[in-house]
Amino acid sequence: MEWMAWTWPTAIFFMVIASLLITFTILAIKFPETPRVGVLRIETTRGDRLFITLLGSAFINLAWLGLADMAQWWALVICAVYAVLVFRYV
Amino acid sequence: MEKTVNQKAWFLVLPVLVLVAFSAVIPLMTVVNYSVQDTFGNNQFFWAGLEWFKEMLRDDRMWDALGRQLMFSGIILLIQIPLGVFIALNMPKSGFWVSFCLVVMSLPLLIPWNVVGTIWQIFGRVDIGLLGHTLAAIGVDYNYTSDPFAAWVTIIVMDVWHWTSLVALLAYAGLKSIPDAYYQAAKIDQASRWAVFRYIELPKMMGVLMIAILLRFMDSFMIYTEPFVVTGGGPGSTTTMLSIDLVKMALGQFDLGPAAAFSIMYFLTILLISWVFYTVMTNLEKREG
Numbered sequence: 001m002e003w004m005a006w007t008w009p010t011a012i013f014f015m016v017i018a019s020l021l022i023t024f025t026i027l028a029i030k031f032p033e034t035p036r037v038g039v040l041r042i043e044t045t046r047g048d049r050l051f052i053t054l055l056g057s058a059f060i061n062l063a064w065l066g067l068a069d070m071a072q073w074w075a076l077v078i079c080a081v082y083a084v085l086v087f088r089y090v
Numbered sequence: 091m092e093k094t095v096n097q098k099a100w101f102l103v104l105p106v107l108v109l110v111a112f113s114a115v116i117p118l119m120t121v122v123n124y125s126v127q128d129t130f131g132n133n134q135f136f137w138a139g140l141e142w143f144k145e146m147l148r149d150d151r152m153w154d155a156l157g158r159q160l161m162f163s164g165i166i167l168l169i170q171i172p173l174g175v176f177i178a179l180n181m182p183k184s185g186f187w188v189s190f191c192l193v194v195m196s197l198p199l200l201i202p203w204n205v206v207g208t209i210w211q212i213f214g215r216v217d218i219g220l221l222g223h224t225l226a227a228i229g230v231d232y233n234y235t236s237d238p239f240a241a242w243v244t245i246i247v248m249d250v251w252h253w254t255s256l257v258a259l260l261a262y263a264g265l266k267s268i269p270d271a272y273y274q275a276a277k278i279d280q281a282s283r284w285a286v287f288r289y290i291e292l293p294k295m296m297g298v299l300m301i302a303i304l305l306r307f308m309d310s311f312m313i314y315t316e317p318f319v320v321t322g323g324g325p326g327s328t329t330t331m332l333s334i335d336l337v338k339m340a341l342g343q344f345d346l347g348p349a350a351a352f353s354i355m356y357f358l359t360i361l362l363i364s365w366v367f368y369t370v371m372t373n374l375e376k377r378e379g
Contacts (some may be wrong), residue, residue: 002133003120003133004116004119004120004123005120005123005124005127005129005133005135006123007123007126007127007135007137009126010119010122010123010126013122014119014122025100029098032094032096033094034094041373042369042373043373043376051365055358055361055362055365058358059358059362062143062147062355062358065140065143065144065147066144066147066148072140
């Protein structure tokens with residue numbers, strides 16, 4: 001595994017992503033759901049909303065990094081708010 | 091009451107997941123690891139944090155390459171999708187000419203990328219190439235090695251030549267799957283040719299067209315070999331697409347950290363645009379019924 005040049009921050013990052021995927025897989029099996037139509041006028045399931053959240057969060061972080069000079073933690077706060085909004089309204 | 095979705099079938103894709111893990115996920119994770127570190131080779135790494143992302147986001151070189159890339163993919167889709175559909179509509183529906191057309195159409199798809207590049211590189215040369223020489227003979231000032239416009243025209247025409255058949259073949263498959271009853275109904279209603287296309291053929295082709303658009307977008311957005319062989323990214327950097335720039339950075343300059351940060355942003359862009367295409371088109375399909 002040495003060739004993969006692991007660091008603790010990246011390992012934690014992937015662990016968070018993996019645990020999110022596992023949690024949502026278990027949720028989908030235990031509590032099957034009906035897709036719903038939200039503000040984007042597209043049908044989404046819980047998994048779709050997680051995907052939209054993760055992809056959006058990546059761009060929020062990049063935009064923060066490129067445009068703002070403040071600490072990156074603030075971008076994570078915005079991501080959390082964004083996640084709540086996506087799961088509530090999309 | 092609406093039916094609930096059963097997600098258990100996803101377990102059936104586990105073998106594919108294992109394969110993809112080895113061919114894509116693990117390399118991608120390594121790229122993420124590289125993007126936050128600096129290396130001078132020898133498998134020694136130094137923590138750099140988000141510095142490379144910051145540097146790349148403020149680098150005009152990446153934005154210029156992204157602009158060129160978006161323009162290239164846009165032009166490719168605007169030409170190849172309508173042209174492919176037009177060819178499919180005009181292909182014979184039965185008889186000997188069907189197989190003849192299918193074989194001729196498949197030929198460009200069977201040629202390896204670097205060979206396509208070499209063919210067009212020679213074809214376009216003013217001294218020995220048929221295209222370049224002919225254009226020069228009729229007085230057209232064409233030289234893809236010094237004129238950016240000529241270089242762009244060459245790589246776009248080359249891509250259209252190489253890949254339009256894919257769109258045409260997919261669209262043709264979609265057209266063949268339409269039952270005759272639809273056409274008969276249209277005839278009874280005295281529908282015009284345009285109405286038949288708009289309300290029968292186009293909606294029925296939507297599924298395969300979606301695949302065609304996605305494939306052509308992703309392929310053109312990741313294009314490397316053909317423009318690299320023909321123009322080498324030049325003249326200057328006018329045909330330096332994202333992947334050419336990325337390889338220059340990673341292998342030419344051995345800047346693995348910045349190149350890794352660049353790759354991740356490239357990947358995210360492809361993921362976002364593909365998702366938007368896919369979502370818009372599946373929803374269009376649902377609405378069309």
